[in-house]
Amino acid sequence: MATITPPAYRIIPIIPVLNHGAMAKSMPYVASEKMQEAIGFPGKLAENWQETHDAVIAKMGELLGKYRSLKVYMDACVHCGACSDKCHYFIGTQDPKNMPVARQDLMRSVYRRYFTLAGKLFPQWVGARDLTREVLDEWFSYFNQCSECRRCSVFCPYGIDTAEITMAAKEILDSVGYGQKYSNEIIGKVHKIGNNLGLPGPALENTLEGLEEDVKEDTGIDVRFPLDVKGAEVLLITPSADFFAEPHIDSLIGYAKVFHASGVSWTLSSKASEAGNFGMFIGNYDQLRKIALRVREAALELGVKRIVVGECGHAWRVAYSFWNTLIGVGAGAKDPYAIQLQNQLDHRYKQPMHICEFTWDLIERGGLSFNKEANDKHIITFHDSCNVARASRMGDMAGGQFEIPRNIIKAVANNFVEMRDGTTREQTFCCGGGGGLLTDELLDLRIKGALPRMEALQQVADSHGVNFMATICAICKAQFTKVLPIYGFDRRVVGGVHQLVSNAIKLGDK
Amino acid sequence: MNALITLLFTFAILAFVLGFGYRIYDYARTPAPLLIPTTPAPTSRVGMLLRMLREVTLFESLFKANLWTWAASWAFHVSLALVLIRHLRYFTEPVWFWVVLAQPFGLYAGLLMVAGLAALWARRIFVERIRYISTPSDHLMLALLLSIASSGLFIKFLFNTDIIGVKRFCLGILHFDFQALPGDGLLYLHLSLVALLLLIFPFSKLLHAPGIFFSPSRNQVDNPREKRHLSAWAAKLEK
Numbered sequence: 001m002a003t004i005t006p007p008a009y010r011i012i013p014i015i016p017v018l019n020h021g022a023m024a025k026s027m028p029y030v031a032s033e034k035m036q037e038a039i040g041f042p043g044k045l046a047e048n049w050q051e052t053h054d055a056v057i058a059k060m061g062e063l064l065g066k067y068r069s070l071k072v073y074m075d076a077c078v079h080c081g082a083c084s085d086k087c088h089y090f091i092g093t094q095d096p097k098n099m100p101v102a103r104q105d106l107m108r109s110v111y112r113r114y115f116t117l118a119g120k121l122f123p124q125w126v127g128a129r130d131l132t133r134e135v136l137d138e139w140f141s142y143f144n145q146c147s148e149c150r151r152c153s154v155f156c157p158y159g160i161d162t163a164e165i166t167m168a169a170k171e172i173l174d175s176v177g178y179g180q181k182y183s184n185e186i187i188g189k190v191h192k193i194g195n196n197l198g199l200p201g202p203a204l205e206n207t208l209e210g211l212e213e214d215v216k217e218d219t220g221i222d223v224r225f226p227l228d229v230k231g232a233e234v235l236l237i238t239p240s241a242d243f244f245a246e247p248h249i250d251s252l253i254g255y256a257k258v259f260h261a262s263g264v265s266w267t268l269s270s271k272a273s274e275a276g277n278f279g280m281f282i283g284n285y286d287q288l289r290k291i292a293l294r295v296r297e298a299a300l301e302l303g304v305k306r307i308v309v310g311e312c313g314h315a316w317r318v319a320y321s322f323w324n325t326l327i328g329v330g331a332g333a334k335d336p337y338a339i340q341l342q343n344q345l346d347h348r349y350k351q352p353m354h355i356c357e358f359t360w361d362l363i364e365r366g367g368l369s370f371n372k373e374a375n376d377k378h379i380i381t382f383h384d385s386c387n388v389a390r391a392s393r394m395g396d397m398a399g400g401q402f403e404i405p406r407n408i409i410k411a412v413a414n415n416f417v418e419m420r421d422g423t424t425r426e427q428t429f430c431c432g433g434g435g436g437l438l439t440d441e442l443l444d445l446r447i448k449g450a451l452p453r454m455e456a457l458q459q460v461a462d463s464h465g466v467n468f469m470a471t472i473c474a475i476c477k478a479q480f481t482k483v484l485p486i487y488g489f490d491r492r493v494v495g496g497v498h499q500l501v502s503n504a505i506k507l508g509d510k
Numbered sequence: 511m512n513a514l515i516t517l518l519f520t521f522a523i524l525a526f527v528l529g530f531g532y533r534i535y536d537y538a539r540t541p542a543p544l545l546i547p548t549t550p551a552p553t554s555r556v557g558m559l560l561r562m563l564r565e566v567t568l569f570e571s572l573f574k575a576n577l578w579t580w581a582a583s584w585a586f587h588v589s590l591a592l593v594l595i596r597h598l599r600y601f602t603e604p605v606w607f608w609v610v611l612a613q614p615f616g617l618y619a620g621l622l623m624v625a626g627l628a629a630l631w632a633r634r635i636f637v638e639r640i641r642y643i644s645t646p647s648d649h650l651m652l653a654l655l656l657s658i659a660s661s662g663l664f665i666k667f668l669f670n671t672d673i674i675g676v677k678r679f680c681l682g683i684l685h686f687d688f689q690a691l692p693g694d695g696l697l698y699l700h701l702s703l704v705a706l707l708l709l710i711f712p713f714s715k716l717l718h719a720p721g722i723f724f725s726p727s728r729n730q731v732d733n734p735r736e737k738r739h740l741s742a743w744a745a746k747l748e749k
Binding site for chain 1: 536537540542544545546549550551552553557565569572574575576579583633638640643644645650713715717718721722725726727728732734735737739743744747748
């Protein structure tokens with residue numbers, strides 16, 4: 001493989017000059033007919049363009065009637081440019097169509113032409129254009145250069161969230177047979193096998209047994225990794241990457257040790273062996289719901305009292321923000337469908353709960369003890385993952401999603417350093433691989449999209465000797481493992497928060 | 511000419527009220543199936559209302575995004591509000607006391623409004639990436655607002671008109687008791703442009719004004735674990 005050179009760090013993080021068409025050729029593989037049909041979409045584009053054209057406009061009309069977000073966001077933009085320098089893909093690629101407003105305009109131009117009076121009467125004046133095959137191809141290219149990270153929505157004076165528009169675009173593309181291979185193939189696997197990585201039940205069982213042996217060898221203690229245990233108190237839903245990918249697996253070991261130390265009985269589920277939900281990435285409510293339904297079924301079958309979610313960014317968004325809506329995991333329901341599950345759950349605890357909330361709660365109550373020196377080889381910083389930071393919460397206070405993981409790190413390690421203001425918390429930069437873009441054919445985009453985060457990491461590496469970037473997202477971990485070496489870092493610089501917990505936790509003879 | 515401008519104004523106000531009303535109805539009836547506030551978000555309704563209040567009065571998000579854009583745009587909007595308040599004296603009899611108090615502020619605001627608009631236009635012309643995203647209508651909108659503001663200032667400072675007559679005309683429209691407008695070219699221009707602005711309001715990006723109140727990322731409360739949020743069409747999937 002040829003050596004890949006990353007884009008140069010900006011001396012001062014100034015706004016880049018435009019490089020027109022820089023990423024016009026970037027696009028993911030198109031989903032095959034088989035993959036499309038397996039999840040209920042047309043296999044391919046119609047032979048006749050007019051048919052596709054009409055279907056796109058009809059679908060757009062349908063979505064405008066179903067989602068207030070899309071309708072308001074199509075109308076409200078005034079082209080003020082507040083978002084224009086906020087996207088990591090724009091910063092990394094300099095392609096003007098990667099400015100959030102320009103990305104939205106790819107769809108807004110079509111919206112104006114077909115759904116507004118001004119666009120019907122004076123298309124050129126208001127930036128309206130006919131839907132052509134070229135426009136659709138442009139959608140496929142540039143809406144697959146958005147990781148749905150919502151950074152732009154923080155700065156927009158109307159809260160316009162490009163992620164909502166990207167999701168709508170992907171939903172339209174899927175509905176006319178123009179899907180993206182990576183996401184749609186994964187959704188197929190979830191339904192067929194139970195998780196994104198296609199790890200079948202028996203293999204999962206083997207993996208977990210192997211982990212028990214490893215931890216026993218390492219610590220001398222019988223830490224269990226239970227699977228499908230009926231009557232367990234906690235059902236842990238975690239991204240399938242935790243079962244064998246590096247460094248993910250170290251966090252899984254961390255969760256198991258925390259459960260062991262807490263004495264709370266827990267289980268994984270072979271049916272719902274995946275926290276990730278790519279239905280969100282493709283903006284398809286049906287898939288979002290169907291994938292989440294596995295969790296409801298597993299919870300009902302196993303009779304668990306609590307549902308805890310492992311380290312995964314978009315999965316936590318789906319769990320925290322959408323599960324109560326989709327499958328009734330939460331509280332406050334008045335309808336029989338949701339009440340059935342909510343009556344089973346123990347409402348002394350948050351439902352669902354993030355593993356960091358679980359661990360931090362124990363730490364606060366003095367239920368865990370640590371040997372912090374075990375992490376002394378690490379000088380640690382924390383990368384906020386976009387979906388956790390800008391689309392969910394932990395704890396009781398707004399912003400708990402920032403404090404709780406940091407509190408855990410500080411409780412288990414001695415050296416913690418923050419990255420530069422404006423690159424963390426609600427203004428965090430995406431890793432560059434979220435939103436269904438974590439695929440090899442988009443590596444160039446992923447490397448460029450990681451630029452702002454790599455700049456901020458380089459700064460604290462230079463000034464404080466930071467050598468470990470903790471994060472709580474499976475996609476962030478996989479993406480950084482790939483791009484860190486390209487920017488000259490060791491791939492093991494990235495790891496999970498529970499990896500640090502695992503290093504330091506004292507298991508004793510509990 | 512008089513009848514023409516009366517007709518134009520009546521039509522423009524009607525189009526504005528109906529168009530604007532329809533938009534609000536349309537936004538309100540469209541469901542928001544998922545909770546998507548941009549977090550960290552308020553966890554109570556009161557907190558959400560305060561967030562919205564900060565957003566529409568202080569332009570909080572824009573302040574975080576870009577100080578220059580914020581300064582120009584905030585100056586323009588606040589000035590516009592003061593100028594509108596000043597103009598209430600043409601539509602109230604007797605003039606409300608707070609409108610009387612606001613008169614001098616409204617006057618200076620007129621000048622600040624022009625400065626703000628000019629700064630916003632300069633960005634569209636000189637900043638490469640803002641130029642890239644600007645459509646002809648973005649420029650025309652600024653041109654329209656600038657023309658309205660400057661024609662108003664010209665009338666005030668250089669070519670005074672019969673404002674008593676103007677007031678009679680305005681009250682006349684409100685009460686469908688149509689009165690003649692003083693014959694003054696600059697005044698005709700000023701009012702025709704205002705009528706034009708009212709006409710295009712419900713069909714243009716000026717919809718950002720009602721839009722912000724319906725923006726789910728700003729108007730939703732962060733409470734998904736405590737309350738079950740379900741739209742009508744999504745609920746049907748559970749049957």
